[in-house]
Amino acid sequence: MAVKKCVTAVIFLAATTAGAAWAEEPIKPITPPKEINQAKAELGKKLFFDPRLSKSGFISCNSCHNLSIGGSDNLKTSIGHNWQKGPINAPTVLNSSLSFVQFWDGRADSLKAQAGGPIANPGEMALTHALAEGILTSIPGYVTEFKQVFGDNKIDIDRVTDAIAEFEKTLVTPNSRFDKWLLGDVKAVTEQELAGYKLFKDFGCISCHYGESVGGGTFHKMGMVEEYKAKSPAEGRKAVTGKDEDRFMFKVPNLRNVELTYPYFHDGEAETLTEAVDVMGRLQLGKKLSDTENAQIVAFLKSLTGDQPAFTLPMLPPSSDKTPQPKPFEE
Amino acid sequence: MAVKKCVTAVIFLAATTAGAAWAEEPIKPITPPKEINQAKAELGKKLFFDPRLSKSGFISCNSCHNLSIGGSDNLKTSIGHNWQKGPINAPTVLNSSLSFVQFWDGRADSLKAQAGGPIANPGEMALTHALAEGILTSIPGYVTEFKQVFGDNKIDIDRVTDAIAEFEKTLVTPNSRFDKWLLGDVKAVTEQELAGYKLFKDFGCISCHYGESVGGGTFHKMGMVEEYKAKSPAEGRKAVTGKDEDRFMFKVPNLRNVELTYPYFHDGEAETLTEAVDVMGRLQLGKKLSDTENAQIVAFLKSLTGDQPAFTLPMLPPSSDKTPQPKPFEE
Numbered sequence: 272m273a274v275k276k277c278v279t280a281v282i283f284l285a286a287t288t289a290g291a292a293w294a295e296e297p298i299k300p301i302t303p304p305k306e307i308n309q310a311k312a313e314l315g316k317k318l319f320f321d322p323r324l325s326k327s328g329f330i331s332c333n334s335c336h337n338l339s340i341g342g343s344d345n346l347k348t349s350i351g352h353n354w355q356k357g358p359i360n361a362p363t364v365l366n367s368s369l370s371f372v373q374f375w376d377g378r379a380d381s382l383k384a385q386a387g388g389p390i391a392n393p394g395e396m397a398l399t400h401a402l403a404e405g406i407l408t409s410i411p412g413y414v415t416e417f418k419q420v421f422g423d424n425k426i427d428i429d430r431v432t433d434a435i436a437e438f439e440k441t442l443v444t445p446n447s448r449f450d451k452w453l454l455g456d457v458k459a460v461t462e463q464e465l466a467g468y469k470l471f472k473d474f475g476c477i478s479c480h481y482g483e484s485v486g487g488g489t490f491h492k493m494g495m496v497e498e499y500k501a502k503s504p505a506e507g508r509k510a511v512t513g514k515d516e517d518r519f520m521f522k523v524p525n526l527r528n529v530e531l532t533y534p535y536f537h538d539g540e541a542e543t544l545t546e547a548v549d550v551m552g553r554l555q556l557g558k559k560l561s562d563t564e565n566a567q568i569v570a571f572l573k574s575l576t577g578d579q580p581a582f583t584l585p586m587l588p589p590s591s592d593k594t595p596q597p598k599p600f601e602e
Numbered sequence: 603m604a605v606k607k608c609v610t611a612v613i614f615l616a617a618t619t620a621g622a623a624w625a626e627e628p629i630k631p632i633t634p635p636k637e638i639n640q641a642k643a644e645l646g647k648k649l650f651f652d653p654r655l656s657k658s659g660f661i662s663c664n665s666c667h668n669l670s671i672g673g674s675d676n677l678k679t680s681i682g683h684n685w686q687k688g689p690i691n692a693p694t695v696l697n698s699s700l701s702f703v704q705f706w707d708g709r710a711d712s713l714k715a716q717a718g719g720p721i722a723n724p725g726e727m728a729l730t731h732a733l734a735e736g737i738l739t740s741i742p743g744y745v746t747e748f749k750q751v752f753g754d755n756k757i758d759i760d761r762v763t764d765a766i767a768e769f770e771k772t773l774v775t776p777n778s779r780f781d782k783w784l785l786g787d788v789k790a791v792t793e794q795e796l797a798g799y800k801l802f803k804d805f806g807c808i809s810c811h812y813g814e815s816v817g818g819g820t821f822h823k824m825g826m827v828e829e830y831k832a833k834s835p836a837e838g839r840k841a842v843t844g845k846d847e848d849r850f851m852f853k854v855p856n857l858r859n860v861e862l863t864y865p866y867f868h869d870g871e872a873e874t875l876t877e878a879v880d881v882m883g884r885l886q887l888g889k890k891l892s893d894t895e896n897a898q899i900v901a902f903l904k905s906l907t908g909d910q911p912a913f914t915l916p917m918l919p920p921s922s923d924k925t926p927q928p929k930p931f932e933e
Binding site (some may be wrong): 590 | 651652653654658668670671672677684687861862864876910914915918921923927928930931
């Protein structure tokens, strides 16, 4: 059975890719980052999991970018301080280092610039950068670790976000079945998945979702062919540029691990991959996909799930008697 | 220096314990559990980290019993569904298997009986057991794993709590410096810590805080000698028995890892160990401790921090298209 499958895949593959070298495919395999400062990334991991970076002492980066469930929160929009309803769907932190800018509207140009945002956003973690610095400076275990990483005792938001970004760079997900196929393992994907990939290219999904992260490289309008009837007030890139023509321009999400990062779109309105593929086909490409085509593309997308980050749950250094108390029930 | 310390400790030790065999100390070293069903514990670990066991899809067992920070949430009282303010301080899950009953008021007689409580409590995770079963049954990865662990596909709350309890049994913290001392390593604790232990016994703290978990074995009244002026409405054991004499009777908390499980008492009103030791001395024992005595006992208590659970962050199986959606913004 395995042998038969293998042979079929080879034949089908030849037909699909018309003899193209793997290097010529528009999607590239993920390469794990080469230059990671391990000590800094370890510190960043602790900070990523530390709820003391929120006013409440309850919300950490990992609350909405939960690494047990694909680096997102699987909610339509996120929950912030005091159970505030967030304005937008939390993008996955997985492979975010591969995106050309951060946030749906691209308002941060680096992981480091991004990391400071939610900490101080009153609707998210609701702390201030000054208080974050004060809290961390009051924790002897952090003081020691910052010194080891940065050479002296200073703890400021620049170093905090630098460490978090270094950790986030490690959160790539290589070795998906599709990447194995790209690298020459013809048995790694099924016929249905390959058929889906062919449609993904033929229909033009690939024009936005390409490269190592299968997206994350451009802004595009949500609703290019058919208007997107949004329930959410989020306007995308317009909020950054102020230009009317940037209304509904969003960073194209990366599709790595998309099987895990439901619900979909900037407003989380598509609950399933089937729905997301259907909407994308109609609104972006003017195509109504058949059930078979849709199922094939969904199957292909599920082959993009890679190795999830595997590390020991970090242990956080305890607060000292001088550590400012969390204020969970203050506005 | 190390040698000198060692010699001093031996002399001091002889004086403190009056030549007693280690086996005769009222505090016993933690022994890791022997009979763990590993597959069941692995499943329980996933469930412990799974926010889909809450109505919101945001709160997991680990939210309030956070294993990165000592198995508690380091908040005065916990945050529940819709940011409700909990009535009581979250007890640590670490070493909870060693307690004679569960919850501050002892209303559950086993870890398994405890685990179902917060899932269905409208002020905590706010789900129903029926919906928890429905959600898990809709997730193919869980169906497979429950079958592997229990022999068939059935997923019910009995099995869910059984698995969570099995995981919780693994959450013991052996190898604290104090346990090493108990086991004969005279260098494992400092003179100050040993002096604190002697006071802990001489003053009578030991009469409630003894055994493997240094507590967790009896109910006692908060405010035995001097009345406890509570701001919290929690009445302890009275809520279970209905008897007036059980007002303010609480399960004696275990003091393992107490350095990590601030703030203290059932209402979280003591922010520091220094404060907690002072209040306990006055209210339970009628003793006003000197600063030196207090510092010695605090030092001893900090020697009770053991090996924290070390495991790889669990990866949760993704929902299917049939999985009931979380309802974070419903009451």
